[in-house]
Amino acid sequence: MDMHQLSLTDISRALAAKEFSASELSSHLLARIKALDPQLNSFISVTEELALSQAKAADARRANGETGALLGAPIAHKDLFCTQGVRTSCGSKMLDNFKAPYNATVVEKLAGVGCVTLGKLNMDEFAMGSSNESSYYGAVKNPWDLTRVPGGSSGGSAAAVAARLLPAATGTDTGGSIRQPAALTNLTGIKPTYGRVSRWGMIAYASSLDQAGPLARNAEDCALLLQAMAGFDPKDSTSLEQPLDDYLAALNLPLKGLRIGLPKEYFAAGLDGRIAAATLAVVEELKKLGATVKDISLPNTQHAIAAYYVIAPAEASSNLSRFDGVRFGYRCENPQNLEDLYKRSRAEGFGDEVKRRILVGAYALSAGYYDAYYLQAQKIRRLIKNDFVAAFQEVDVILSPTTPNPAWKLGEKNNDPVAQYLEDIYTITANLAGIPGLSMPAGFVDGLPVGVQLLAPYFQEGRLLNVAHQYQQVTAWHTQAPSGF
């Protein structure tokens, strides 16, 4: 089999067995990226030199007897993880000239265990979007249909992994930005519990919702990568000291007696009937593995999108204030005075969707509106969290479609931001509540991938990976590759 067809787990084994070296593998993938990525536009930067030197170092470490599971494993980072000396653009003109002066904790940790960084992946500008069309570097195409979006905001990560340009990538998920693109490109992706993975060095969109996680071809690969990414970080005050579970060990637990909840609100109007059918087929498969199923209700779901589109823009409006043309990033030509510097640097440096969210957020926080919008949204957030806490008294995991529709055509929803916001309806609640969520391949509709989402109580990433892995032992959806890649 070609090296690029191997999963991360396969690569780990092959490197250990010295079937090929990390250098050979990286060179092969770099060549593949060069040849194929022009069709996809999934990379913003390819870090060839860095990759080859890291691969060489990994090979040397292995020659010295080191055996880490990710030693020499090629990955790439969503372009909002600060990577020392490398452009970290956040998909924005604002940071097109920004070379990060330090490494994000995620970057540091993965480099530490010997991962080879092939490059920085395209994304919606400042992670704001569900289609990867808001990037300053242009839209990313879905390898399953190059006329369609790959989802977003981690669209570059999803497209690159789905197209076998690399086995796995990092992403971030603020309202579904790992799970939704994973669903639209036939990948497995997990958003961990809020606070499980350090946010240090991850350029913030909405601080109370942002969480990093892996996108890969299957649950086992996700477990391998998450194990290396997660853990307490004293540099992030919202990072949690809870000890890390052994995700690989959790994969093989039997599903007998697993209680699955199906929230009725996630199977309501707006859901493509074929996706509903695919989702229920997954349920049937899990039943065969010993799971039991129960209908449940998450009554405050209907308010989730409204609450999210107050809280996330409110935080973003403040988080993005530092991009002012003074210390780093884009500065307008020939500013006349301070106000001109601010206004033009920000007007020229940010794209439309970012400006839209800054405006919405600033409005929601402004005097006289704070109580009606921001405070109200926080109350809804609490109610949504309570819904989950109550539901998890009765069930172990909650299962739903990841998205109401498969990948849409490029440009189709560009003029209707609200229609695009509605695509996040099933994923947003996990971010508001802070619980972990996973999306896994569940079949195809008109040749386009469909994903199913699993949600679990706080810190039960292991359980999510376990259910997905057991499902993937008896099904083959996740092994399907897009033709031409």
Added chain:
Amino acid sequence: MQWETVIGLEIHAQLSTKSKIFSASATTFGAEPNTQASLIDLGMPGTLPVLNAEAVRMACKFGLAIDAEIAERNVFARKNYFYPDLPKGYQTSQMDHPIVGKGFLDITLEDGTAKRIGITRAHLEEDAGKSLHEDFHGMTGIDLNRAGTPLLEIVSEPDIRSAKEAVAYVKAIHALVRYLGICDGNMAEGSLRCDCNVSVRPVGQAAYGTRAEIKNVNSFRFIEKAINHEVQRQIELIEDGGKVVQETRLYDPNKDETRSMRSKEEANDYRYFPCPDLLPVVIEQSLLDEIRASLPELPVQKRERFEAQFGLSAYDADVLASSRELANYFEAVNATCNDAKLAANWVMGELSSLLNKDGLEIDQSPVSAEQLGGMILRIKDNTISGKIAKMVFEAMANGEGSADQVIEARGLKQVTDSGAIESMLDEMLAANAEQVEQYRAADEAKRGKMFGFFVGQAMKVSKGKANPGQVNQLLKSKLEG
């Protein structure tokens, strides 16, 4: 019309932590620009704050010292506005949940009466950097060394009624934060800065007048002048038929005037909201108990003890307790000489004028507390007179050693041998036989003045070394004789 002044103060005290409130950078004053600015202080994308626990402890100390409630649950909020020396585009501060709630501070006015000033709240926040407009032609330099230095903003109630009261209050806060060791109080370096909210109203009117806020006044003297100027400006404005507008004003010490910076209409909407990068900080009772147990004796307690234990006047006790260093010095002098009144007189008199003259702090005093106490002992045992003591003091200040060394080296020992004094007096009286005759002929009323002449002559002849008490007594008996 009679006017009443109403003043409320916001004091920003820089907490003397070693590192910044949300980063590990040092806080030392005066370093080369931007050498104490880390990635966090620069607001680099992706960086996150981690709260400095020492800043929280210091704020708790202050809260306990003013008898305030300490919030169990502390929330940091972002105050959003754009300014080049504010790297993140927001200042991390506290809004709805300040760490220190309502408290009070008792101040002593010049006439010795006490007044209680309410403190509304005190909250933790980060300082901004500095914009340097002078050094770069046509450009502004930004120094972010100060960005992220912890501040405690102390907000008073509008309980202050004059510029003098305002100064007394700021001095009391200044003394308190220095006692607590939470702020160095260096106003010239901006470690303690004051915003003054000033309004006037006709005497007897209950409602407050419209206030103006004078920003960043940085010395006791300027606080007094700025407030007095602003009060005068407001009264004249109203009496001329005008209206005070709510605005921020700047005091210009060179011109001794305040001028408008921005009006309420131009004021920012700060869009405060809880900072999502910092979790709420819970302060346990056990921490407060531990801090309370470690609090030093505070100015008010010290003042009361000085009055009770040493019988000092309220004024003397207040002056001596105004700084921990001065109080310690006084107590060390007293420990050596065991005479609190003499110790207080010398510390507040000769020593203070010496320090003032040379612009020295008490801990830079050229005369140590032990030296001064030792000298007072020699006054008490009649080795030297008060007058000679001033010479000894000066000699000690010039580095001539202890009082005993000076007395010995300069031969200043007082003559207390009554035989020697008597023969010296006889000689002197013989030399002034005419005056003696006049004295004896004079009536009681005139004699008082003339007696002084003989004392002066006696001291002159003895070069001041004769014990004045003995001189008086012996002279009297000889003249009356």
